[in-house]
Amino acid sequence: MTTSDSRGDTVISAELRSFIGVESNAVTYEIERHAVERFACAIGDPNPLYSDREYAESTSLGGLIAPPTFFRSLLPGGYPKPYPEPFAHILDGGSKYRYNEPVKVGDQITVVRKIIDLFEKHGRMGTMLFKISEIAYTNQTGRLVATQTTTTITYGAGEKDSGVGDH
Amino acid sequence: MAITNSKTGISPLVFEDVAVGDELPELVKNPDTRQLVMYAGASQDFVAIHYDQNVAREAGHPKVIIHGALKSAWLGELVTGWMGPDGRLLELDVSYRAIDFPDTPVTCIGKVTETRIEDGIGVVEIEMGLRNAEGLITTPGRALVSLPFRADT
16 A cells, blocks of 8 residues: 555645635625725726716716726635645636626625635646635625636745735 | 717617627727736735736746736726626626736727627627737637617617
């Protein structure tokens, strides 16, 4: 009997795998007018729906809304126990958003994230860990307004980049 | 009859006006490192490869890189600016296939690939992408939007 098997080569430990399906601590954000305006300014989107209240009220939306990727600023809370990130560097692989309704200024949005899959690939940067997470955004009436499914790639040894591990 | 918004003078886009093959007006972005810092602050994404040259090099990049999510925001702007205030964004998918760097212009492009009526709603599918200076699509994407019918505006 051999003491090593193929599973010994994976970076996905039983502890890491145990995070699949675990929900992050819920965090609720009030969608604040100036935060929306600042986000729209940072991405360089001049759409008056994000900043001109009078105009926004004159449209079928009835008031100011947030840009579709504003959800990126509504950071999910941590997991009940610390996520054991094995790698130092991080890359964002992409996002898939599904929208049920626009987020309006003044909404209260509750954010919950869970990891739905973990897998690894071997490439020019060595072993890379792919983490697929689904983030649910629910408003003050309990309606799911949107989900974002993210792919996060981590790789490489060494000192962790600041920000790695928060994600 | 379409109602023109009294403030902008723009008639909203309606489903009947859209056909497969229509191209969205191109959106050119030329981000500098200042914009990356603004985006880091606005989005709370403080991963240092977006503002610290040394950290970016240690992670294997030639210089600081553009946040993938900022590229998503631009593709979001491309489609929401085109559909206007009576359109509704239903889906937005963006995949970061290659890295982009500040101080180089990129162009957001999009094309209508499908129009259909689903449960009485006019739905339009758009294939999008972020094209770099070499002509490579670094960031493919797609969007699904609903547009009002002319009779409803």
